[in-house]
Structure formats: C-alpha cells, structure tokens
Amino acid sequence: MRCRSSVKRAQTLDGRALAKRREERLRNEVEALRAKHGKVPGLAVVLVGNDPASHVYVSRKQQACRRVGVMDREYRLPADTSEDALVGLIAKLNRDADINGILVQLPLPEGMSKGRVLQSISPDKDVDAFHAESMGHALIGDESLAPCTPYGVLLLLDEAGIDVAGRDVVVINHSNLIGKPLAALLMNRNATVTVCHKGTKDLLHHTRNADILVTATGVPGLINAAAIKEGAVVVDVGLGRAKDGTLKGDVADDVWEKASWVSPVPGGVGPMTISVLVENTVRSFRRKMGLA
C-alpha cells in the first residue's frame, strides 16, 4: 500500500513568474532600442464588437505592452462593421511604418470570415502567427514568429528543464489556433506527438501514456488523476465555465497529487501567451530594422 500525503506533490509551471522575468528582459531591450534608434515597436490591437471576454484579453495585452514600453494603438470597431471595412483597416495597418504587429482579437462577430481576415494580415506583422505562411514556417521548423500559446507552452516546459525530445506528448486539441501549431513545434523538437480531440475513440488510452499532457478542451475537470500517468507533466490550456459559474481549467485538483508538474489556471499558460505576443512584436520590429 502506498501512503499519500495530503500535501500537493506536483511542482508549479509558474507562467506568471516566468512571463514577469521575460518582460523585465524585454523592457530593457525595448529601452535600448529606443535609446539607439529613437523608436519603439508598435502593436495595433483590433477589437470588433462587444464580447466581454475579448475586452478583458485585449486589455491584458495592452497592459503588457505598456509595461515593456511597446507602443499599442487600439482600434475598437462596432459589431456591425463590414468584413470589407475590417480588411481595409488591416491593409492600412500593413502599410503603417509605426506598426510592427497587428493583433485582431478573436472571436470575430458572426458572419465574418475569420480565414479572410487573418490571411489579410501581412505575414511580417502577423504576431499571432495565424497566417498560413506563419503556420507553414512553424511547421517546417522556422519559428521566427512563433504561435503565441503553443510557444508559451514550450517556454514553460523549457524553464522547468523538461525536454520534450523523445517523450510521449499528448495534446488534446486539434484546432488551427492551438493543437495544430503546437503539434508542429513539438515535432520540430523531436517529441513523439499524439493529437487527440473530441472524436478520439479512447482518450484515456492516450492520456495515460503521456509523459507530457497538454489539454485545451474548455471542459473543467476533464483531466483527473485517473486520466494521467504517475509523475506526468500536465499543461492546462483550458478555460471553461464550471457548474458553480466560475472559469476553470481542464485539470481537476487531484491531478496535483499524481503529476510531477502542473500549470495552474490562472497563472500558467495565459501569461505566457501574452508574453510571446509582445516578444513577437519586438522581434518583428528588429527584423524590420535589420537587427535580426
């Protein structure tokens, strides 16, 4: 019989702390760029409509820009903005020399073609890396503008000294925004990657074999201790409304007693996503200035 203490055993993949450290380095870098070149990187933040969660996300991204000294310029458009008008604004921002990154907050209002809108962003300024060209570069191993959430996951693992090479990594999500680009980055790092989703016939078979499990389903508590292997690393990219009305990750509390590392929600992947977005804006600026 094994004796288990009631103390949480897993260590924390602390995205809040890591993002803070990376922000401090970035602030110094931006200050040096300003001192030397008289300019700072600029991010255009485009928000269409009145989705309350989107307002929160956009505001966090803007705050992060301000903390590191990146210029942010906000465009709030009414929900009834036409797709053509939005694409027209993006075309203008593509030509704007003060703008190095263009962020169009998702979701877009009903009826707008996310594909057309995202593909209209110049790949040079595609700091979310949602453009086909950015996705393709990530897939072939050129990660100069890396997809924010997937790259944030890898930074968290890297900081904890967790090498994905040769490990069985299971991702529950196969969307264009998370699962597919994350699979690409994991393949680039020689992980053995399995991508699951709601059509997977035996999810537990896969999750129980995972050395590293990344879950992004939005179903609170979907991943409990019985779903994981002893000592697994569990990265929680989920956010969904629990029965009590609060927003929660995919990972149940008992996972902390069986895993070796867990990323909390909030304070795990979320801050890393924002951190990578701002880093991408600075990288885009450096590239335009011929510095990278």
Added chain:
Amino acid sequence: MRCRSSVKRAQTLDGRALAKRREERLRNEVEALRAKHGKVPGLAVVLVGNDPASHVYVSRKQQACRRVGVMDREYRLPADTSEDALVGLIAKLNRDADINGILVQLPLPEGMSKGRVLQSISPDKDVDAFHAESMGHALIGDESLAPCTPYGVLLLLDEAGIDVAGRDVVVINHSNLIGKPLAALLMNRNATVTVCHKGTKDLLHHTRNADILVTATGVPGLINAAAIKEGAVVVDVGLGRAKDGTLKGDVADDVWEKASWVSPVPGGVGPMTISVLVENTVRSFRRKMGLA
C-alpha cells in the same frame, strides 16, 4: 487455437490501378481544357546533378505528364550549378505564363540550401507543396495544392473506403516532406494522429495500437506482423536497400497475413505521389484561368 491459412489475407491498396484511373479522368479533363482554351497545363521539371534515383523519378513524372497531355519542360543542370543560378532559373519560371507548376527534384547537391531554393518557388506554382505557404495552407485545412505523397496516402485510403476520422493513425516519419504535412492532413480529417520517428522511445507501443499505420522510414522490414494490430491498415511509404541489394519497403511479408489492407512497394504510394503532382499542375492551371 486460431487456424491461419497460408493465403495472404490483407487486401491490396493498389496505387498503380488507382493512379491509372485518375490519370484517365485527368487526360479527358486536359483534353477538354485544350479544346476550349487552346492551351494545356505546363510543368517545369528541374533536375540538378546526376543522382541516378532522381533521374528515374523525374522520368516517371515526365511520362505521367505525357500520358495525360500536360506539357513538361525539362531543365537539367550540372551538379556544380550555383544556388543563385538555380534560384534565378526559378524566378524566370515563376514569371513564365506557359508554366503552371515548378518541380525541383530533391535531393539537391551538397551545399545548396534546400530551404532557400524551395521557398523561391511561387506558391501559385508550388505543385510539390513544399513552400511554407503551401504547408501552412495544408495545416489550416485549405488543401488547394496538397502535398503529393501525403495526399496520395489519403486517396489510397479513401478509395478503399477507409475513413480516418476518429481512428488511431500512427505515422512513422516527422520530416517536412512526409510526416509533418501528412499529420496536418490527418488532423484536418479528425484522425487521432501520433507522429513517431527514430527518437520515439517505444515505437511498438504506438504501432500496435494503430488502426492505420503509415510507415516511411526506409528501413526494409522494420514493420513486421508483431509490430501491428490484427486487422490494421498498413501504408508503406518506405524505400530502402535490403541486404540482398534490392529496394524494398518498410513492411515485412508477414504483415500481409495479419493486416486488413496493405499498400505494396512498388505499386502503392509511389504512383499516387506522381498522380497528385500532375493533378496539382492541372489545378494550378485551372486556378490561373479562373476556372477553379
């Protein structure tokens, strides 16, 4: 005790026959295009150096073009051609109105940057779909110019009525040319995809769970009956030199007694790769003519 007959049990994923049927349809399509528009699709085939296998592959692709009525134009360059000269030729072909597809046969001579050369092909004419933009389109689910070998694998499965959705599909290969784009196409079709490679710590764990196994290692006989599940579908994309000097696939003979379907080598995926290449050239032509 189970009784096994000595007769091969698996059915054949017959790429030669399927490619032939698709070629017949394509020949009619090209003939109709010629009759209506007075032009046919054109493929530029660029071969640098004297790799004997490359000569064989290029010749097969040219023969396929001729069978369906696609114009092929050959460029044979000496092995000491400079990378700049090659990129210069590609730039010229990108502008050439008679050329709808540009195929640069791999491998390139030592010292040439495959990345730079492939990225210099206009995405419109990228019939091999190796360009970052083509790869990205495939990854986000827009497969208008599909990667040839991966798409050929899916056509073979489709012809046999094998739906990948929800099935456990294991791919042994994580290269930019095969494993990564194949994983993309499989994710698009809601398969549960696992991508393995030589760094995978327990390959058998994965292969034995596969409903569908796609192997592209170039190690003859790597996959034997013990490596697969009873009734699995096995697609052999391998080609390597066996001890007796002959070229063989990855799949050992005893797999045919345990699998439900197997693609042979030769006559499986190989003809499909060529078929998709020619189809992509026709598709590129149609798109340019505003017909697709």
